[in-house]
Amino acid sequence: MPTPGLMFVGSRVLDQSKTSDAKYNEFYNNEHLPDVLKRGVSKVALRYKNANTSSPMPYVALYPLDDASYLQSPDLAKSVEETRSSKTFDNTDIYEHIHFDLRGYEKIQTFEGYGHADKSGKERGQTIVCVAMEPAEGQDQDFEDWYRRQHLDMLAMCRGYRRTTRYKKLDGQKPRYLALHEYACKADELPADQVKQVVATEWSQKIVGESLVFDRDVLELVQAQGDISLNL
CATH class of the missing domain: 3.30.70.100 (Alpha-Beta Plaits)
Structure with a gap:
């Protein structure tokens, strides 16, 4: 029986003078979360804002997984690569705008x-x-x-x-x-x-x-x- 897991993703805007918080949240809520769910990575996607405004991790996304082994599979690497281009950012690489810190856990x-x-x-x-x-x-x-x-x-x-x-x-x-x-x-x-x-x-x-x-x-x-x- 597979062990449940968690994909924990902290994120922040790389340059606030170029990418507003509103634009960042528009991307995450209207494009990125629906894309992750559509790909079947997780059945539910949860986003949180850090109450500590000086934290290097101002936002966190949590994706519960039925099987923690997905986090060490080629499927995850493929999914990450296929979601790099963003319509919100005029089809540019999202890693030019946002820093992601992905951590994989087993429950x-x-x-x-x-x-x-x-x-x-x-x-x-x-x-x-x-x-x-x-x-x-x-x-x-x-x-x-x-x-x-x-x-x-x-x-x-x-x-x-x-x-x-x-x-x-x-x-x-x-x-x-x-x-x-x-x-x-x-x-x-x-x-x-x-x-x-x-x-x-x-x-x-x-x-x-x-x-x-x-x-x-x-x-x-x-x-x-x-x-x-x-x-x-």
């Missing part, structure tokens, strides 16, 4: 918040707290136990929490682990007071404090296309 866990196990993607969290981590050397099992035996159970008690979907990078590059925590609120309404208590436990302090990489972004949903009833 390792889905954790549903209390009372939300039967909710469809139509009720997905408006905001995702995106956490990329690399645990301390030799601490992968302790890291995994922390997530499964404490951290997610405690997060589930926070206001607005919906679910967490966790992934591991296919290419092994650090940080290898990605957690997408969904919340049913806007970015500025996240329960920061409660989350602060969650990460104050002795186990949390050990895992986070000793981690080699801890990157956190807050992403707000701006576009959902395809079968939006599907979850990550």
